[in-house]
Amino acid sequence: MKKVLITLSFLLAFISISQSAHAQWAVGASYEIRDEDPENGFGFRLERSFLQDAPIIDLGIRAHFSYFNDENNVSMDDFTFSREIDVYDYGLAALAGVKLGIVKPYVGLGIGNQQFKFNADVEGFDFSESSFYWNGFGGAEFTLLPVLNPFIEYRIANLTSTNDIEFDNVSRLAIGINLRF
Template sequence: MKKYLYGIFLLGLMVSVTDTASAQWSLGASYEVRNEVPENGFGVRVEKSFLNSIPLIDLNLRAHFSFFNDESSITADNQTFSGDIQAYDYGTAVTAGVNIAMLKPYVGLGIGSEQFDFDTDNAASSFDESNFYVNGFGGLELTLLPLINPFIEYRISNLSGAEDVNYDNVGRVAFGINLRF
């Protein structure tokens, strides 16, 4: 009986101290929706895991890029100008997630830059603006398959120095897939 108890103890000890095989890198793509014009866009992200020895917790460094494009009109001084609006942003973040069965809820905090361009036929009404931002986000990743993980994420960004763009906080929802390898 003691042999079995020692065997179970040693097996439990080996399982608890061994590092599980987990993905070190992640490449993701997403469809993103926000309330500001342009409203729909696409995003990509690359994540690298670190501190893998902490059980159940997944810590990552993330680099991300999003692109939004639409046609719209702006009214200024009783004149309406139509043109293409492009907004893109890029940044870095740190994420922390908890692996619970087939779900991984996560949160993150990061910094980045957003570029906003409005191009019209009248060069005097065209403008562009670049802003620094701080963002926070939370999401849920479904870990059913070992390589492919669908996710949903909500991110809010606080822009600093927005003069021509008429919003301070930019919130968005992203739906996408991560490839973990």
């Protein structure tokens, strides 16, 4: 009986130490694919987790930034011009996840701002627009090493003030890695 109590005491001490050693901050980078031009870009995120002592639930907040760029030549009626599209967005979101061993599925909801710039080498074809948006997302983070956590995430955003842009909902797939400390 004494060996069982000693073993249980060490096990409880180990669990309490490991719970308090969980990372509270994460810095991440991602490759992002969206369904509008420009289609490929990169993202950066900074996360802060709360409720580290909770055994299953993980709540947090995130600040994120994404950048997309596309440059090519467009031909219309024997007239060729080059164009460059720059899209960047930034925002804040609230996260809720469930710790299930090495996998942590999560969902979130946030707000942000998107800047869209269309630059052409022909006078009169340039324009830019700023749009407020809300977004919802879901994904999974994998704990392969204590510090490096790859993730995959799907996000959909609804732009609220688009006048010149032809789309209202933008979805994207992000694949990346978080560095937790």
